[in-house]
Amino acid sequence: MALLELKNVCINFGGLKAVDKFNLTLQKGELVGLIGPNGAGKTTVFNMITGVYPPTEGEIRFAEKRTNSLKPYKISAVGISRTFQNIRLFGELPVIDNVLVAFHQHTHAGLLASVWRSKKFWQEEQSLVKKATGLLAIFGLDTLKNEISKNLPYGQQRRLEIARALATEPKLLLLDEPAAGMNPQETAKLMLLIKDIQKKFDLTILLIEHDMQVVMGICERILVLDYGVTIAEGPPEKIKKDPKVIEAYLGEEIH
Amino acid sequence: MNQLKKILLIILFLGLFLVLDLLISPRMNPYYLQILIYCGINIILAVSLNLINGFTGQFSIGHAGFMAIGGYTSAAFTFYLGPKILETLFLPLWFSKPLVFVAGLLLGGTLAAFAGLLVGIPSLRLRGDYLAIVTLGFGEIIRVFILNIDAIGGARGFSDVPKYTSLFWVLGFTVLTIVVVRNLVYSTHGRAFLSVREDEVAAEAMGINTTWYKVTAFVIGAFFAGIAGGLLGHYLQYLHTNSFTFIKSFEVVMMVVLGGMGSITGSILAAVILTLLPEVLRPVKDYRMVFYSILLVILMITRPQGIFGVREFNWDWLKKIFSRKKAQAEGA
Numbered sequence: 001m002a003l004l005e006l007k008n009v010c011i012n013f014g015g016l017k018a019v020d021k022f023n024l025t026l027q028k029g030e031l032v033g034l035i036g037p038n039g040a041g042k043t044t045v046f047n048m049i050t051g052v053y054p055p056t057e058g059e060i061r062f063a064e065k066r067t068n069s070l071k072p073y074k075i076s077a078v079g080i081s082r083t084f085q086n087i088r089l090f091g092e093l094p095v096i097d098n099v100l101v102a103f104h105q106h107t108h109a110g111l112l113a114s115v116w117r118s119k120k121f122w123q124e125e126q127s128l129v130k131k132a133t134g135l136l137a138i139f140g141l142d143t144l145k146n147e148i149s150k151n152l153p154y155g156q157q158r159r160l161e162i163a164r165a166l167a168t169e170p171k172l173l174l175l176d177e178p179a180a181g182m183n184p185q186e187t188a189k190l191m192l193l194i195k196d197i198q199k200k201f202d203l204t205i206l207l208i209e210h211d212m213q214v215v216m217g218i219c220e221r222i223l224v225l226d227y228g229v230t231i232a233e234g235p236p237e238k239i240k241k242d243p244k245v246i247e248a249y250l251g252e253e254i255h
Numbered sequence: 256m257n258q259l260k261k262i263l264l265i266i267l268f269l270g271l272f273l274v275l276d277l278l279i280s281p282r283m284n285p286y287y288l289q290i291l292i293y294c295g296i297n298i299i300l301a302v303s304l305n306l307i308n309g310f311t312g313q314f315s316i317g318h319a320g321f322m323a324i325g326g327y328t329s330a331a332f333t334f335y336l337g338p339k340i341l342e343t344l345f346l347p348l349w350f351s352k353p354l355v356f357v358a359g360l361l362l363g364g365t366l367a368a369f370a371g372l373l374v375g376i377p378s379l380r381l382r383g384d385y386l387a388i389v390t391l392g393f394g395e396i397i398r399v400f401i402l403n404i405d406a407i408g409g410a411r412g413f414s415d416v417p418k419y420t421s422l423f424w425v426l427g428f429t430v431l432t433i434v435v436v437r438n439l440v441y442s443t444h445g446r447a448f449l450s451v452r453e454d455e456v457a458a459e460a461m462g463i464n465t466t467w468y469k470v471t472a473f474v475i476g477a478f479f480a481g482i483a484g485g486l487l488g489h490y491l492q493y494l495h496t497n498s499f500t501f502i503k504s505f506e507v508v509m510m511v512v513l514g515g516m517g518s519i520t521g522s523i524l525a526a527v528i529l530t531l532l533p534e535v536l537r538p539v540k541d542y543r544m545v546f547y548s549i550l551l552v553i554l555m556i557t558r559p560q561g562i563f564g565v566r567e568f569n570w571d572w573l574k575k576i577f578s579r580k581k582a583q584a585e586g587a
């Protein structure tokens with residue numbers, strides 16, 4: 001059974017066809033790469049899956065259910081979470097609060113219970129903080145949990161975004177250029193971490209990357225997008241040799 | 256703390272407020288007493304507006320409108336229905352009068368909250384300056400609307416409102432507002448409000464129903480503004496729409512900005528400062544408002560993030576500042 005299915009998905013921005021007849025099927029447990037030059041439409045695909053922009057045409061199904069017209073927070077509730085290419089943390093909030101916000105949809109305390117501070121409220125708060133600290137520890141951020149998140153160095157902010165996305169308890173995780181701005185060593189480490197958390201949390205992952213080389217090592221399957229159109233799809237070895245892909249990346253370095 | 260302890264604590268505080276009221280009110284210079292009451296009312300306004308503007312990041316300048324709805328509604332209730340209820344209740348007056356008063360205040364607060372719901376809805380589509388203009392317009396519409404209802408005084412003002420507000424009620428509702436907003440903010444719901452302020456797109460992606468939280472912030476904020484209006488009306492025994500112009504809304508926004516958007520203690524301190532300032536400046540007579548404005552400008556230039564920024568006051572800071580000063584003094 002396919003976990004995520006996109007069928008002939010299109011979106012127009014004014015006159016621009018940013019994504020055209022996009023098809024994608026993700027099986028449970030897969031780690032698939034979505035690559036392509038800048039402006040190819042990769043982020044736009046994420047925005048459609050997560051309900052930020054509903055597609056102009058086509059259908060998106062998650063776990064057999066149509067999600068086209070759902071609001072983003074409802075899509076989060078069915079089990080899709082994401083990170084952002086241009087980091088979007090809750091900057092003024094402490095590191096741990098970023099994760100706690102993402103637990104929100106699984107909390108039970110109502111407005112009145114929160115005001116009255118019932119025993120249940122405290123128990124829940126305590127267990128949330130404990131869970132959040134555990135999650136942060138996986139990303140080496142537990143010692144920084146009370147720092148204001150915008151003050152973290154760049155690489156840690158990226159990792160915090162992944163931790164926050166995991167806190168929603170997703171089945172499908174969408175990572176938008178998680179290694180952007182990192183040096184090769186940091187990038188390699190991050191890719192290992194992604195592989196790790198995939199196992200640990202039993203995740204299906206769709207990973208956007210601008211640099212083809214980065215995803216070659218960890219993805220079983222890769223989709224290449226150029227000018228909103230899928231130009232190639234398959235295992236990394238095949239993608240590397242595909243003439244269309246080479247052409248799309250022409251002018252950029254191919255490893 | 257278990258339930259029983261909490262209830263006992265509440266009773267203890269109510270008793271304390273009552274004793275304070277009975278001891279202070281008759282002895283205190285009425286002018287000072289009035290300032291004290293204004294401080295309380297302004298704290299309620301500033302803290303409740305902070306939930307909308309500071310914590311949820313929506314820009315409302317319509318607080319005077321909510322205040323007017325609460326004030327006029329509760330006054331109409333105690334003025335028209337109050338005497339009838341007191342007649343039919345057959346309860347001792349010391350008991351039934353506060354009952355009528357609280358019912359009036361809650362009714363006023365509820366109607367204001369309903370208005371908050373209506374105003375909150377545009378906040379879903381508009382942001383920043385545009386939302387500010389809508390809330391400003393709303394406040395003025397309310398004012399003009401009331402101006403044209405004769406039963407509540409219209410342009411003459413609503414006089415002979417029963418004198419129910421005393422120090423006790425102001426203390427009680429001020430503390431209630433602070434506790435409610437504080438406890439909300441430090442909960443999973445509070446973090447949701449904050450996430451809307453920080454980044455709406457990210458908040459939605461993390462499962463926060465931003466629509467609901469924006470409207471809820473307006474509803475809760477408006478409720479307490481309505482209560483503040485009710486307290487004012489039953490203190491002055493008179494309501495006039497001139498007290499609820501956009502200038503009043505701006506005053507409350509000033510308190511929130513000056514104290515720090517997202518700082519409850521900041522709002523409290525700023526509300527007290529901005530209530531006292533015009534009084535302290537009385538000796539300079541005609542130049543009062545000039546001084547008032549200059550002081551505000553200086554404050555905003557030196558501390559644009561407000562007195563406390565987004566943080567809360569805490570004693571450790573004070574200790575740190577003092578120990579640093581001491582160390583410096585000793586070093587020199």
Ligand SMILES: Nc1ncnc2c1ncn2[C@@H]1O[C@H](COP(=O)(O)OP(=O)(O)O)[C@@H](O)[C@H]1O
Pocket residue numbers: 013016018036037038039040041042043044045
């Ligand atoms: N909200 C939007 N409004 C108009 N154009 C947009 C919007 N979002 C993306 N685009 C356009 O769609 C194209 C694809 O963008 P994007 O998905 O961000 O590319 P990628 O992530 O592959 O670099 C670009 O030409 C971009 O300018």
Ligand SMILES: [Mg+2]
Pocket residue numbers: 042043044085
């Ligand atoms: Mg992109």
